[in-house]
Amino acid sequence: xxxxxxxxxxxxxxxxxxxxxxxxxxxxxxxxxxxxxxxxxxxxxxxxxxxxxxxxxxxxxxxxxxxxxxxxxxxxxxxxxxxxxxxxxxxxxxxxxxxxxxxxxxxxxxxxxxxxxxxxxxxxxxxxxxxxxxxxxxxxxxxxxxxxxxxxxxxxxxxxxxxxxxxxxxxxxxxxxxxxxxxxxxxxxxxxxxxxxxxxxxxxxxxxxxxxxxxxxxxxxxxxxxxxxxxxxxxxxxxxxxxxxxxxxxxxxxxxxxxxxxxxxxxxxxxxxxxxxxxxxxxxxxxxxxxxxxxxxxxxxxxxxxxxxxxxxxxxxxxxxxxxxxxxxxxxxxxxxxxxxxxxxxxxxxxxxxxxxxxxxxxxxxxxxxxxxxxxxxxxxxxxxxxxxxxxxxxxxxxxx
Numbered sequence: 001x002x003x004x005x006x007x008x009x010x011x012x013x014x015x016x017x018x019x020x021x022x023x024x025x026x027x028x029x030x031x032x033x034x035x036x037x038x039x040x041x042x043x044x045x046x047x048x049x050x051x052x053x054x055x056x057x058x059x060x061x062x063x064x065x066x067x068x069x070x071x072x073x074x075x076x077x078x079x080x081x082x083x084x085x086x087x088x089x090x091x092x093x094x095x096x097x098x099x100x101x102x103x104x105x106x107x108x109x110x111x112x113x114x115x116x117x118x119x120x121x122x123x124x125x126x127x128x129x130x131x132x133x134x135x136x137x138x139x140x141x142x143x144x145x146x147x148x149x150x151x152x153x154x155x156x157x158x159x160x161x162x163x164x165x166x167x168x169x170x171x172x173x174x175x176x177x178x179x180x181x182x183x184x185x186x187x188x189x190x191x192x193x194x195x196x197x198x199x200x201x202x203x204x205x206x207x208x209x210x211x212x213x214x215x216x217x218x219x220x221x222x223x224x225x226x227x228x229x230x231x232x233x234x235x236x237x238x239x240x241x242x243x244x245x246x247x248x249x250x251x252x253x254x255x256x257x258x259x260x261x262x263x264x265x266x267x268x269x270x271x272x273x274x275x276x277x278x279x280x281x282x283x284x285x286x287x288x289x290x291x292x293x294x295x296x297x298x299x300x301x302x303x304x305x306x307x308x309x310x311x312x313x314x315x316x317x318x319x320x321x322x323x324x325x326x327x328x329x330x331x332x333x334x335x336x337x338x339x340x341x342x343x344x345x346x347x348x349x350x351x352x353x354x355x356x357x358x359x360x361x362x363x364x365x366x367x368x369x370x371x372x373x374x375x376x377x378x379x380x381x382x383x384x385x386x387x388x389x390x391x392x393x394x395x396x397x398x399x400x401x
Contacts, residue, residue, distance in 0.1 A: 002034045002100070002104075003019055003033065003034070003035045003036070003102065004036055004038065004102040004104070004106070005036070005106040005108055006078045006081075006088065006107055006109055006258070007038075007039060007107070008043065009044065009290060009311065010047075010290065010308050010312045011110070011289045011290025011291070011318070012106070012108035012110075013044055013381060014314075014316040014398060015289060015315040015318050015319030016035060016037050016319060017069060017319065017382070018315065018318075018393040018394075019035050019071075019319035019322060019323035020035055020069040020070060021069075022320050022323045022324060022329070023327070024390055026329065033323065033327065034072065035072065036073070037066060037071055037072070038074045038078050039073075040075065040076065040077050042062045042066065042075070043059045043060065043061060044062055044381055045130070045131045048379060049375050050131065050133075051167045053175050054138070055128075055131060055137075055138055056131075059131065060380050061381075062381060064384035065382065065383075067384070068384045068389055069386060069389050075093060076090040076091055076092040077091045078090055079097070081105070083105075083261075083262060083283050083284070083286060086102050086284075086285055087099050087101055088105065103326055104285050104323070105285055105286045106287045106318050106319060107272065107287065107288040108288075108292060108311075108318070109256040109259060109292050111253040111256060111291035112254060112255075112256055113127050113129035113130075113250075113252070114252040114253055118227065118228060118229065119230075120228050120229030121249060124229040125159075125229060126140060126249065128250070137246075140246065141176070141179055141246065144179065144180075145180060149180075149184075151232070152243030152245055153245050154176065154187060155188075155244040155245070156189070156244060157189045157191060157246070157248070158172070158189070158190045158191070158247075158248045158250055159234075160191075160192065160249065160250035160252070161194070161197045162198065163198075163341075163343060165250035165251070166198060166209065166213075166343060166345070167344045167345075168248055169188050169190050169213075170212060170218060170344065171344065171346045172346075173186060173188055173216050173218070173346065188216075189220070190220045190221070191220075191221045191224055192221070193225045195222055197210060197213070197220055201341070201343075201353075201358055202357070202358045204353070205353055205360055208363055209343070212346075212349070213348075215348050216346055221236060221240070224237050226247070233247075253269070253291070253306055255269055255271045256270075256291070256292065262283055262286060263283060264282060264283050269294070271288075271293055271294040272288040272292055272294065273293075276295075277321045277331045277333055277334065278293060278317055278318040278321060287318045287322045289311070289314040289317070289318035289319075290310075290314055291311060293314065295334055297337065302339070304336065308379055309399055310336060310399075312398055312399050313395070315398075316393050316398040317333075317334040319393070320393075320395045332396070334395075336399070338399075339354070339356055340352065349365050349368040350362075350367035350368040350371040
């Protein structure tokens with residue numbers, strides 16, 4: 001029997017850990033139940049931190065962890081999925097292709113930044129969506145120091161006033177000062193189509209976010225969108241033109257394109273609709289998890305968000321349940337009633353809320369300490385020690401805040 005997992009993000013990593021855990025609990029050998037993870041690199045990109053400086057340091061190795069739990073690593077990119085034949089074709093780094101059969105498949109392919117067809121965006125826009133994108137932005141910011149301090153050199157426009165946009169924008173004043181000097185007169189401007197900043201955060205946290213932006217000198221343009229980019233800057237839907245050499249696009253994400261190859265229903269974000277076991281209905285042997293899946297968290301109408309917090313726990317349930325079907329043991333319905341947000345606000349601290357109503361629990365330096373612990377400890381892979389790694393993947397305990 002073979003269980004294939006596509007993706008080495010948070011969901012894919014925990015799917016591997018959890019399926020190996022269940023295999024171990026039932027005393028089944030890796031020869032009888034092969035678990036394999038497909039990804040271009042055996043590396044976890046710490047994606048929630050890519051708004052920070054030195055993004056090249058924000059990865060964690062997975063190969064030793066996978067070896068410790070007897071999960072095979074297959075280097076390459078999954079290109080095609082044939083759900084009828086239960087086969088996945090993988091493109092290898094050497095330019096060859098190989099086809100792998102599966103008895104159960106976990107689609108943990110994550111998400112990608114949504115880049116609309118706005119004139120100049122592809123040529124002049126940056127992002128913090130992927131490791132390569134974040135490294136390119138960081139290099140660009142440092143190269144700006146070699147240019148004359150004119151024509152918007154010291155101005156950065158962040159398109160999108162949601163979670164990612166706010167974290168990127170509030171980190172930028174300190175990053176720019178480190179590059180241009182502490183006395184530099186830099187500008188950071190958030191452009192948000194909605195009439196309020198942080199549209200998904202609600203009325204409770206918003207005044208605290210607005211206060212942090214004021215303290216940091218971050219400007220906002222609300223009720224406006226970016227209509228075009230060129231070398232001189234950006235033009236907004238209001239007609240305003242902002243001179244800038246740097247535009248960071250942070251306006252939405254979509255499930256990775258590979259999900260479109262699964263003949264099943266998807267939502268507006270391209271996520272596969274799944275049942276409570278994270279199984280894709282009407283497609284034999286396929287589970288979806290993390291940003292690739294639209295899953296109910298509870299019986300109250302709340303659905304998992306495209307976030308690390310949900311991906312880790314969803315991955316654990318998906319891996320467990322895919323293995324459970326092969327082992328002939330009961331599955332565990334995914335549930336995630338606990339929900340928190342911890343929004344980094346740069347030098348203004350952070351903001352910690354609990355519950356879907358986002359009740360504020362911590363602000364400022366206290367919340368910042370929690371954010372730093374989340375970013376540097378909680379979301380990293382377990383140690384490459386078999387017992388500890390397997391113990392970390394109990395679905396009922398992963399991200400149980």
